[in-house]
Amino acid sequence: xxxxxxxxxxxxAAVLAVGAVCLPAQSAPPPPVxxxxxxxxxPNFGDVISSNASQTSFTFDRNxxxxxxxxxxxxxxxxxxxxxGLNSITVRTFHAKDFARYDPGALGMIDAQYRAAxxxxxxxxxxxxSANMTDMWLHFQGAxxxxxxxxxxxxxxxxxxxxxxxxxxxxxxxxSGHFGIPKVDENAVMVPAH
Numbered sequence: 001x002x003x004x005x006x007x008x009x010x011x012x013a014a015v016l017a018v019g020a021v022c023l024p025a026q027s028a029p030p031p032p033v034x035x036x037x038x039x040x041x042x043p044n045f046g047d048v049i050s051s052n053a054s055q056t057s058f059t060f061d062r063n064x065x066x067x068x069x070x071x072x073x074x075x076x077x078x079x080x081x082x083x084x085g086l087n088s089i090t091v092r093t094f095h096a097k098d099f100a101r102y103d104p105g106a107l108g109m110i111d112a113q114y115r116a117a118x119x120x121x122x123x124x125x126x127x128x129x130s131a132n133m134t135d136m137w138l139h140f141q142g143a144x145x146x147x148x149x150x151x152x153x154x155x156x157x158x159x160x161x162x163x164x165x166x167x168x169x170x171x172x173x174x175x176s177g178h179f180g181i182p183k184v185d186e187n188a189v190m191v192p193a194h
Contacts, residue, residue, distance in 0.1 A: 042090075043113045045151065045160045047106040049094045053158070057092040065089070082174040087164040094158040102153055107135075111193070119147070121193040131155060136190060145169060 046055070060068070065086050094100075111121055114137045124134040132154045139147035148163040163175070 042149075042162055043110040045092065045110065045158075046094070048102055048110065048151075048153075049096065049100055049158045050103045050106075051096045051098065051101040053094040053096040053100065055092065055094050057090065059088060059090040060086075061088050062086075079174050082167060082171045085165050085167045085171065086175075087166075088162075089164075090162045092160045096156045096158075098156075100154070100156050100158060102158070111135075111137075114149070119149075122190040123193045125189040125191045134190075135193070141166075143168065145172070148172070 119137045135151040137149040150161045
């Protein structure tokens, strides 16, 4: 993947998303706009896929991420700084036996919850030409990203990645392809959803 193209995708996403922390999968009402995020708040993405689907999930908590720091011991200082900015990563994958069906109403409710909590929603403008649709929600505190949710939907699979972090927008380049976070689609053009 072309580094400059990847960099521009994340830079564009960050610039468009300006200004909640997302921890492992629990459903709860979103915090009021302007209020600090509620620990453990993540909308219920299981309602988005309306066909029968198996589900797997895993979480890297702070302790596991600290242990992973040893894996990055020989990496450049910038990569180690990015890993140190992670608090948790949760990945949930849904696999439909047949063609996956998605409920736009459930997705609309999730988007409304994120917006009410102050998150910015981006979508892949090239999604209609792709087999996969990608949505990204970002929460900013000042110039730092404090929460990221990436939803990808395909013909049979749906994945949700929640990241609780304190990162600069360009730090996300270092995470692409690690800890279950998907590699950035080099053809993705992330634009505001609204």
